[in-house]
Amino acid sequence: MGSYWAFSQGEREAVYRAILARRDIRHFRPDPIPEEVLKRLYQAFHAAPSVGLTKPWAVVEIRERGTKEEVFALHQRARSQERALFQGKAQRVYDRLRLEGLLEAPLHLAVFQRPVPRSLGHQTMPETLTYSVVLAVGNLWIAARAEGIGVGWVSILDPEAVERLLGAPPGYRLVAYLCLGYPRAWPEEPLLKRAGWRHEEPLLRYRERFP
């Protein structure tokens, strides 16, 4: 065992496994997420690094079938628009892809950036406020993997339509729309890779300057 601040080899491997075995899940079992588990996920979320310690986030939890169906309709509209951008084989692959699990997932989280008082660190790069919200999503995603809970990020959505649907106050901006639930399975590979959508490239890594 490591101490609180030091990690044993087994603990370090568990952390890497949560990172490497994380998937974007699109097939969910209906079982709800227990509130005590959800609280732990939020603890991870809220512990994310945020610029100037602003924690510029807010979350709307969606459990009602009616709301899920409204979001699903928004997704269908965005998907059919995106589909038209692809032709031939790419479009056929696109048509076969499962790109969300909105109607199955027991819980949706709509993650917003909210207005915060000026703090330090976000004058030259104001986008770091938004990035802080993304880091919180990343924390939750990794914690969820360790809890056996799947997360799927649905980006094929008109964010302003979601903001209107959920009654977002002025200045609140949708950053991420997530489906959460116990997955039907953990895919060994990312679904897009398995479907032949894209092949992975090695990391681009340069020394001292761009070549």
Added chain:
Amino acid sequence: MGSYWAFSQGEREAVYRAILARRDIRHFRPDPIPEEVLKRLYQAFHAAPSVGLTKPWAVVEIRERGTKEEVFALHQRARSQERALFQGKAQRVYDRLRLEGLLEAPLHLAVFQRPVPRSLGHQTMPETLTYSVVLAVGNLWIAARAEGIGVGWVSILDPEAVERLLGAPPGYRLVAYLCLGYPRAWPEEPLLKRAGWRHEEPLLRYRERFP
């Protein structure tokens, strides 16, 4: 022990600890990061979820003193501009804050978003390409915690000045500038909290709709 896909309680706790004991580090020891450790960190980075599996990132590693000093000068300029926005007690607190460890850290990583071919999922929310890069940084940050390595995100920088300095090709955009190294200590609390810069608020969490 859990299987590859399932986590034992001890493994789950290790994952939460990596998330909760992660800090933004600004005091580094000079010891270099071994290449095999850096490779593991990159494995975590490259395993991040990315929209359409685009992996739209590229990294420049900076180890030379001269480059570090040039980046430090850019930071000093941005810091003095930001300082002028605060008055009275806030400015006195600001002046005492350590906001980077650029000259101490053995390694800097300048993390860029790079142009990628069109893929799926980023038509309605093109910003998800940038968010993918942020998620990769979050992965690396958590893996680094488990390795005993500190990461400090320096956001008080003019990103275009950094892009010019490092010779970024057209379409490459700085997302994060990171300092990496073994920390002098792991602060029990975030440094900004300890300095009294901000007090933490509870997570804003709503049900079904904004109130």
